[in-house]
Amino acid sequence: MENRLFVSSSPHIRSSETTQRIMRDVTIALLPAAAYGVYNFGLRALVVLVLSVVSAIAAEAMCQKIRKQALTINDYSAIVTGLLLGMNLPSEVPYWIPVVGSFFAIAIVKQAFGGLGHNFINPALAARAMLVASWPVQMTTWTPVTPDAVSSATALGIIKEGLDVPLPSLFDLFIGKMGGCIGETSALLLLLGAAYLLYRGVISIKIPGIYIGTFTLLTLLITGFDVQLTLVHILSGGLILGAFFMATDYASSPITPKGQIIYAVGMGLLTVVIRFYGGYPEGVSYSILLMNVAAPLIDKYTKPRVFGGAK
Amino acid sequence: MGLLTFKGGIHPPHAKESTEHLPIIDFLGPKVVEIPLRQHIGAPCEPTVKKGDTVKVGQLIGAAGGFVSANVHSSVSGTVLDVRKQNTAYGFDTCVVIENDDLYEVCETVKPKPDYKTLSGKEIVDMIKEAGIVGMGGAGFPTHVKLSPPPEKPIDTIVLNGAECEPYLTCDHRLMLEESEKIIKGLQILMHALNVKNGVIGIENNKPDAIAKMTEAAKGTEIRVVGLKTKYPQGAEKQLIYACTNRSIPSGGLPMDIGVVVNNVATVATIGNLFETGMPLVERVCTVTGKGIKSPKNIRFKVGTPLKALIDFCDGYNGTPGKILLGGPMMGVAQFSDELPAMKNTSGILVFTPEEAKLPDASACIKCGKCVTTCPINLEPLQISAYALMHDYDKAAKFNALDCIECGSCSFICPAKRPLLQTIRVAKREILARRKK
Ligand code: SF4
Ligand code: SF4
Numbered sequence: 001m002e003n004r005l006f007v008s009s010s011p012h013i014r015s016s017e018t019t020q021r022i023m024r025d026v027t028i029a030l031l032p033a034a035a036y037g038v039y040n041f042g043l044r045a046l047v048v049l050v051l052s053v054v055s056a057i058a059a060e061a062m063c064q065k066i067r068k069q070a071l072t073i074n075d076y077s078a079i080v081t082g083l084l085l086g087m088n089l090p091s092e093v094p095y096w097i098p099v100v101g102s103f104f105a106i107a108i109v110k111q112a113f114g115g116l117g118h119n120f121i122n123p124a125l126a127a128r129a130m131l132v133a134s135w136p137v138q139m140t141t142w143t144p145v146t147p148d149a150v151s152s153a154t155a156l157g158i159i160k161e162g163l164d165v166p167l168p169s170l171f172d173l174f175i176g177k178m179g180g181c182i183g184e185t186s187a188l189l190l191l192l193g194a195a196y197l198l199y200r201g202v203i204s205i206k207i208p209g210i211y212i213g214t215f216t217l218l219t220l221l222i223t224g225f226d227v228q229l230t231l232v233h234i235l236s237g238g239l240i241l242g243a244f245f246m247a248t249d250y251a252s253s254p255i256t257p258k259g260q261i262i263y264a265v266g267m268g269l270l271t272v273v274i275r276f277y278g279g280y281p282e283g284v285s286y287s288i289l290l291m292n293v294a295a296p297l298i299d300k301y302t303k304p305r306v307f308g309g310a311k
Numbered sequence: 312m313g314l315l316t317f318k319g320g321i322h323p324p325h326a327k328e329s330t331e332h333l334p335i336i337d338f339l340g341p342k343v344v345e346i347p348l349r350q351h352i353g354a355p356c357e358p359t360v361k362k363g364d365t366v367k368v369g370q371l372i373g374a375a376g377g378f379v380s381a382n383v384h385s386s387v388s389g390t391v392l393d394v395r396k397q398n399t400a401y402g403f404d405t406c407v408v409i410e411n412d413d414l415y416e417v418c419e420t421v422k423p424k425p426d427y428k429t430l431s432g433k434e435i436v437d438m439i440k441e442a443g444i445v446g447m448g449g450a451g452f453p454t455h456v457k458l459s460p461p462p463e464k465p466i467d468t469i470v471l472n473g474a475e476c477e478p479y480l481t482c483d484h485r486l487m488l489e490e491s492e493k494i495i496k497g498l499q500i501l502m503h504a505l506n507v508k509n510g511v512i513g514i515e516n517n518k519p520d521a522i523a524k525m526t527e528a529a530k531g532t533e534i535r536v537v538g539l540k541t542k543y544p545q546g547a548e549k550q551l552i553y554a555c556t557n558r559s560i561p562s563g564g565l566p567m568d569i570g571v572v573v574n575n576v577a578t579v580a581t582i583g584n585l586f587e588t589g590m591p592l593v594e595r596v597c598t599v600t601g602k603g604i605k606s607p608k609n610i611r612f613k614v615g616t617p618l619k620a621l622i623d624f625c626d627g628y629n630g631t632p633g634k635i636l637l638g639g640p641m642m643g644v645a646q647f648s649d650e651l652p653a654m655k656n657t658s659g660i661l662v663f664t665p666e667e668a669k670l671p672d673a674s675a676c677i678k679c680g681k682c683v684t685t686c687p688i689n690l691e692p693l694q695i696s697a698y699a700l701m702h703d704y705d706k707a708a709k710f711n712a713l714d715c716i717e718c719g720s721c722s723f724i725c726p727a728k729r730p731l732l733q734t735i736r737v738a739k740r741e742i743l744a745r746r747k748k
Contacts, residue, residue: 006634006668007645009733011719012661013323013478014670017726019677072674117677117727255680255691304689306711307549309562 017201019116023076025202029193030083030245036189037182041091045182048098049086055102056082063111077116081105084124084245087183088238088285089131092141101127121292122249125242125285142179155179155236156275156282159229170228173235184238194244207253207264208243214268215239222276233275242284243267252292259295259302266291314516316540317550319687321720323478323543323641325517329607330481330600335489337611338624339415344387344615345406345652346372347399351445352452353379358407364391367418369590372407375440381453381655382443385409386593386613388416400637400644400651409615417590424586427500435504439582442591443655448472448483448546448575449638451656454582457574458504460567467570468509469501470555471579473525474539474546476515477639480659482596483576485609487514487521490580491528497583498534505572510534512576513555517541543641544718548573550687562714577658592655599625603632603662612653618660619649633668636661641719671728682721682731688714692721692731699738704745707738715739 038046060078064071085101105127110119132139142157155167155178168178176186184190197203212234219230233239247253247267254263267287274283349355356373360366366385373383389412397406424430424438440455460466471494475483487494498510512529514522516538526536539545539554549560551573558569566573581592593614600607605626612621618635622628636643638659653660682692690711698706712735721731 004665005632005645005647006663006665007647008634008670009730009736010640010642010644010717011723011732012634012636012640012643012645012663012668012670013723014728015321015323015724015726017681017724018671018728019674019726022677022679022726075674077677116675118675250677250679255678255683255693257684260680303710304683304691306562306690306714307553307688308559308564309689309711309714 019077020075022202023080025197025200026080026245027076027083029196029202030080030087030183032189032192033176033186033241034083034087034183036176036186037087037091040176040185041182045091047095048089048091048093048182049083051095052086052089052098052102053079053082055099056085056106059103059106060111063107067111069115072116075116078106081110081123083183085127087241088124088128088181090139090142090180091182093138097131097135097138101131104130117251119251120296121289122246122252125246125289125292128285129289155232159232167232170231170235173232178236180236181238184241187235187240190240190244194240197244203244203248207248207260210261210264211243211247211267211271212239214265215271218268218272222272237275237282238284239271242288247288247291249292252295254295254298254302256299256302256304258304259298262298262302263291263295266294314540315513315537315554316542316545317553317687319685319689319720320542320544320550321685321723322541323723325541326478326640327481327484327517330479330598330609331484331518333481333485333607333609335482335485335596335609335611338616338621339413339613340624341387341411341613341616341620343392343408343410343617344613345397345408345617346383346386346615347401347652347654348373348383348405348407349399349401350383350451350614350654350656351381352450353377353381353456355404356380356383358394358405360391360394360407362391362393365389366391366409367416369421369593370418371420375443379453379456381445381455382441382591383407384443384591384593385418386615387411388414398648398651400646400654400657406615406652421589421591423589427503427586430503432504432506435500438585442585444578444581444585444592445655446575447577447581447592447595447656447658449642449656449658451654454574454578457567457572458501460572464567465570466505466507466567466572468511468556468572469498469505469507470552470566470571470573471498471510471512471576472546472551472573473512473514473518473521473576474551475518476541476543476546477641477643477659478543479600479661480598480639481600482598482609482658484518484521486577486580486596487518488524490583491524493580493583493587494525494576495528495532495534495583496586497579497581499532500582500586501572501574501579502533508533511555512536513539513545513551515539515541515545543720544687544716547687547716547718549716562711595655595657597621597653597657597659599660601662602664602667603629603634605629614655615652617649618646618651618653621653621660622649622662628662629664631665632662633665634663636663641723642717673729674727676727676729679726681724681726685720685724687718687720688716690715692735693729695738696729696731696734699734699741704738704741707735708742712738712742
């Protein structure tokens with residue numbers, strides 16, 4: 001028996017948590033809101049979602065084949081990227097948009113920088129930003145949700161443009177009866193998914209909590225404590241989707257405990273600045289992307305103090 | 312008061328159920344004991360017996376090879392078959408091989424010590440040194456060295472480690488239940504020797520019976536028994552001291568730098584026993600357990616008993632063994648063979664099945680940061696590991712690799728199953744090797 005004894009360095013046990021389990025949990029958490037998007041925007045939304053996911057998987061497999069690496073498509077990470085991108089697209093986009101977007105997200109943003117864990121910005125968001133910049137018209141054509149909806153504009157669009165149409169009711173905003181990207185509208189179902197991720201320990205409340213908290217506080221201040229308007233802001237423009245599912249992307253957020261606080265506050269601040277003083281009605285995507293870029297620097301300056309080390 | 316603890320850490324499965332309720336049983340059976348002359352950190356001992364000599368229990372067979380070293384005594388009575396080099400858990404060392412005559416005749420030098428209150432600190436420390444007592448929690452550091460701090464480092468607190476935070480192991484737990492008086496006595500002796508008023512015993516709260524028993528035994532003394540949160544590595548020196556006294560050992564420092572001496576409960580029970588009976592460290596309790604063992608047990612064995620004999624005493628292996636560990640699953644050391652002697656610091660013999668022995672394949676780091684939040688020392692294991700893999704040891708040193716206490720929490724928690732501690736160890740070794748140059 002001697003030779004069959006396995007010898008390795010300690011520790012000799014490992015937790016049951018795996019990358020695959022984490023990514024699968026994220027996929028599960030996104031599904032309710034995605035499904036609601038299909039219900040809301042119709043079959044076209046489903047086609048867009050499927051195209052994004054399938055293209056993401058194909059792009060991942062292609063890159064790894066070309067570089068003769070082991071295929072890792074079963075770790076669910078490409079599925080998460082594809083799904084997030086799809087959920088961040090309007091349902092009216094031409095069908096080549098999700099395909100181009102997913103290839104960009106996976107091949108350029110993720111794989112070109114070394115694959116899983118090496119993307120310095122969120123691939124889905126980067127792809128969306130690229131698409132908006134390249135094809136602004138296609139990317140901002142919104143579908144009216146209900147036949148009686150007067151305009152297809154999003155709630156934030158209405159506020160920004162000062163359009164003379166009624167804002168959706170807070171209740172509609174909460175359950176998601178409004179225009180917007182496929183997966184960003186239902187705060188209720190996104191929060192349900194987020195609760196699942198929190199319960200499974202995949203994300204911590206820290207980043208989304210501080211992000212939304214900062215945003216809420218500043219919006220209250222700017223609007224002169226207009227609670228109604230502040231709530232409209234929180235519930236629309238993909239803030240919930242962004243805060244819980246994209247700002248928490250492991251690879252593109254800081255890893256130090258202090259760094260994560262700075263990062264989250266920064267996103268809250270930027271989102272307010274863009275929404276209230278910038279040219280775009282939204283701002284969540286750009287805020288996250290900007291803070292993604294800053295994350296390595298933040299990490300560098302927030303190294304945790306070693307136990308018993310000098311202050 | 313909330314439960315005392317530290318920041319970070321993990322919650323591995325306890326896996327203590329199979330032995331925590333089993334009383335300690337003696338194993339007197341070894342036909343032959345192979346007693347290594349190096350069972351401690353420091354210089355090996357010089358043999359004081361030769362082939363053909365008859366020896367008795369407690370007789371000196373190896374004399375300490377310096378101040379940082381510890382005497383070795385015979386654990387049985389019988390005849391010395393050989394003094395030879397052989398494999399031990401520490402490497403390839405000289406061992407005294409003794410044929411056990413099963414009489415357990417006690418050596419004349421073994422006599423109860425005088426009342427400790429009549430002794431000076433130096434006399435007590437000398438007796439402990441004489442008795443070859445080492446840290447029995449795992450490291451095997453000679454106890455008398457710990458008890459001889461330089462005069463500029465006054466000690467005001469002695470902390471006993473009863474945390475037993477390693478999964479599977481239950482020997483300290485059983486000892487606290489069955490020999491609480493010896494532990495209290497031993498601690499009182501140490502407190503007297505160092506002229507210290509503060510004695511604290513820290514026990515994880517998954518052992519409420521041990522906390523109750525020790526509290527009971529400590530009644531009427533100055534000793535405090537404190538419940539600690541059940542969390543790994545609660546029993547690591549820095550974490551234990553922090554939880555029990557709220558003091559932090561400075562980076563790169565020792566407990567004595569903040570006036571504390573830490574000892575394991577098993578070590579202190581042996582000291583209690585030494586003063587009661589005069590018997591040096593020749594036996595100890597260990598937990599033989601794991602799915603690979605037929606009937607797990609808490610066994611008091613004679614130092615030098617072959618592992619195989621202890622395993623057979625537990626009805627042998629359960630199928631083919633996959634991995635044999637000395638110690639627990641977090642910090643224990645995997646062995647190449649079961650043909651090794653159990654030693655003074657063997658707190659556990661853990662046998663895994665071949666399935667349990669397999670480690671999952673590592674995949675790319677997903678930068679989840681779990682290793683960072685988990686590290687009880689606040690390191691960034693992913694960074695140290697990454698630089699170690701790139702052979703950039705200067706960078707690894709900048710990320711404080713040397714502060715790592717090798718608890719393994721980071722490797723345990725990593726979802727990508729990266730060999731974090733393994734690579735950090737390489738970095739530590741390289742950094743130290745370069746500093747020496
Ligand atoms: S726990 Fe593992 S995957 Fe997560 S950051 Fe640390 S090394 Fe990377
Ligand atoms: S880096 Fe060292 S001290 Fe920190 S968790 Fe890993 S093994 Fe423990």
